[in-house]
Amino acid sequence: MVKWFRSYFLMCKWTFLSSRPWLTLNLAVQLGLSVGIIYGISYFYPQMTPSIAKYLTTGSPTLVLLTVGLVIVPQVVASMRSEGTFDYIWSLPVPRMAHIAADATNMFGSMLPGIILSIIMGKYHFNFDLNVSWMLIPAVLLIASSATFVGYSMAFAVPKPMMVNIITQLMIFFVMMFSPVMYPAEQLPQWLHSIHNVLPIKYMADLMRGTLTDLPVNLGLAFSVVGAWFAAGFALTYFMVRRRN
Amino acid sequence: MLLEIKDVTKIYKGKVKANDNISLSVAEGEVFGLLGPNGAGKTTLVNQIIGLTMPTSGDIFISGVDVIAKPDYAREVCSFQAQVQAPISGLSTMQAVELAGRIRGGKKADVHKRALELVEKLELGEWQKTLGLNISGGVRRLVAFCMAAVVPGRIVILDEPTNDVDPLRRRTIWQEVQELAKRGSAVLLVTHNILEAERVVDRLAIVDLGKVKGMGTPASLKESEGDAMRLELILEPKATAPSLPDYLKKPLVINRRILGDVQPEDIPAAITWARSLKESGTIEEFLLGPATLEDVYIRLVKNPENNGNHGKDT
Numbered sequence: 001m002v003k004w005f006r007s008y009f010l011m012c013k014w015t016f017l018s019s020r021p022w023l024t025l026n027l028a029v030q031l032g033l034s035v036g037i038i039y040g041i042s043y044f045y046p047q048m049t050p051s052i053a054k055y056l057t058t059g060s061p062t063l064v065l066l067t068v069g070l071v072i073v074p075q076v077v078a079s080m081r082s083e084g085t086f087d088y089i090w091s092l093p094v095p096r097m098a099h100i101a102a103d104a105t106n107m108f109g110s111m112l113p114g115i116i117l118s119i120i121m122g123k124y125h126f127n128f129d130l131n132v133s134w135m136l137i138p139a140v141l142l143i144a145s146s147a148t149f150v151g152y153s154m155a156f157a158v159p160k161p162m163m164v165n166i167i168t169q170l171m172i173f174f175v176m177m178f179s180p181v182m183y184p185a186e187q188l189p190q191w192l193h194s195i196h197n198v199l200p201i202k203y204m205a206d207l208m209r210g211t212l213t214d215l216p217v218n219l220g221l222a223f224s225v226v227g228a229w230f231a232a233g234f235a236l237t238y239f240m241v242r243r244r245n
Numbered sequence: 246m247l248l249e250i251k252d253v254t255k256i257y258k259g260k261v262k263a264n265d266n267i268s269l270s271v272a273e274g275e276v277f278g279l280l281g282p283n284g285a286g287k288t289t290l291v292n293q294i295i296g297l298t299m300p301t302s303g304d305i306f307i308s309g310v311d312v313i314a315k316p317d318y319a320r321e322v323c324s325f326q327a328q329v330q331a332p333i334s335g336l337s338t339m340q341a342v343e344l345a346g347r348i349r350g351g352k353k354a355d356v357h358k359r360a361l362e363l364v365e366k367l368e369l370g371e372w373q374k375t376l377g378l379n380i381s382g383g384v385r386r387l388v389a390f391c392m393a394a395v396v397p398g399r400i401v402i403l404d405e406p407t408n409d410v411d412p413l414r415r416r417t418i419w420q421e422v423q424e425l426a427k428r429g430s431a432v433l434l435v436t437h438n439i440l441e442a443e444r445v446v447d448r449l450a451i452v453d454l455g456k457v458k459g460m461g462t463p464a465s466l467k468e469s470e471g472d473a474m475r476l477e478l479i480l481e482p483k484a485t486a487p488s489l490p491d492y493l494k495k496p497l498v499i500n501r502r503i504l505g506d507v508q509p510e511d512i513p514a515a516i517t518w519a520r521s522l523k524e525s526g527t528i529e530e531f532l533l534g535p536a537t538l539e540d541v542y543i544r545l546v547k548n549p550e551n552n553g554n555h556g557k558d559t
Contacts, residue, residue, distance in 0.1 A: 010348050018335040021378055084329035091295050091325040092348050244299035244316070
């Protein structure tokens with residue numbers, strides 16, 4: 001276990017230093033995305049109600065986490081697979097999941113400023129009081145971990161790295177347009193609503209809403225479903241990274 | 246033997262046979278060369294040793310430990326310079342080398358001292374603080390060599406360590422390779438730079454189409470060519486190859502090069518023939534000398550009928 005944590009911290013240093021040349025640009029994009037979602041989507045609504053404002057404010061950080069987990073992580077992994085980076089790193093005496101955990105930590109660290117800014121911007125832009133619960137921290141960690149490990153497992157499972165880019169574009173289109181993140185699930189047609197009863201997206205949005213506002217949310221169910229998706233994503237990632245060609 | 250590879254075969258999906266029943270062993274303190282053309286299966290073999298790829302059949306042991314069953318053990322005892330460039334875009338030279346040393350279990354102060362020593366020997370001082378992003382491919386490969394050598398494993402595997410590297414620094418790398426062996430590491434050197442490898446390796450295997458075509462010391466492999474001298478003719482551009490005399494044995498035509506063996510009693514006739522070709526403008530130049538390892542290599546790799554072992558595996 002000592003070796004695992006030693007490897008984890010050294011790989012955290014490696015991944016942080018590796019991302020450093022693009023850190024400023026990455027942060028600017030994350031922050032711009034967070035603020036852009038709040039402002040951009042509010043133009044869809046001629047009249048802003050407190051309920052819509054709460055959906056937008058809590059939906060924005062959820063979308064940031066989903067974008068990083070389901071789009072950026074798979075695209076980075078696909079690029080690393082194409083360049084042979086994993087073959088290099090995995091030839092080192094480092095537990096493979098320690099490397100993945102370090103990479104995920106770095107990704108999460110880069111998302112955090114955007115998440116915080118989107119919540120603050122939403123609160124002041126729409127002028128309403130947040131109802132922040134201590135459960136926000138485990139909720140954000142679970143959403144981030146779940147989205148990230150689903151992203152990793154998908155990126156490793158797809159046989160050709162080039163296919164990952166196409167899949168991620170479809171995924172983000174589905175998340176942005178057809179997922180109850182920025183609006184209530186009841187607004188969707190029944191068949192799509194049913195699909196979202198098993199996907200984690202609606203429950204991730206519920207976690208954020210239930211821990212930031214007074215909107216009524218079944219947090220127990222949301223933690224359970226997102227937790228199950230995290231476990232599945234983690235298990236598949238573990239299997240894929242230990243696999244040998 | 247520290248590393249033992251027994252009857253390893255690797256067949257990829259699509260039935261591509263990358264390794265075909267390969268057996269070889271490497272001892273502590275030995276530099277063992279793995280030579281062969283592109284696509285011969287050298288990197289596949291190396292990837293199986295360190296557990297990146299799973300053999301279809303066969304065994305690999307390091308110090309008697311079955312590393313196919315325990316790939317983590319292989320990565321603990323092997324330090325590896327991959328053929329692909331190291332992912333060090335955001336790291337400076339010193340950061341990359343020191344991090345690699347720390348990951349391999351080295352103590353901070355020892356790793357720093359050894360990293361500085363390697364940087365100095367390979368004359369990388371001017372790039373010491375430069376990010377990988379801003380250094381050339383050759384310098385990046387030198388940094389990757391330092392990363393493998395900073396805390397060397399009991400086995401050091403170097404896959405094409407001198408690609409893109411300038412001649413002077415290549416010489417320093419070869420010196421360092423021999424130094425690693427002197428310190429007790431077994432060095433497995435994958436290269437297609439035959440002439441340079443000849444001066445460094447204790448033994449070597451020539452691999453082609455996934456098979457070992459010849460194995461032994463450089464001297465024993467050259468002995469297998471007999472006492473014939475090697476005549477090499479370089480054709481003038483656009484010149485057609487002349488008809489070859491009967492005394493030119495085992496002739497091979499490779500682009501503008503014509504190679505063949507000449508027995509000692511036929512040497513005067515061969516020189517006369519080659520001079521006449523030069524005077525008539527058919528060839529640019531000719532060379533006559535003892536067989537080199539490159540000759541052995543070309544013979545083994547170019548001859549599709551050759552599947553046997555040449556040389557003595559000592």
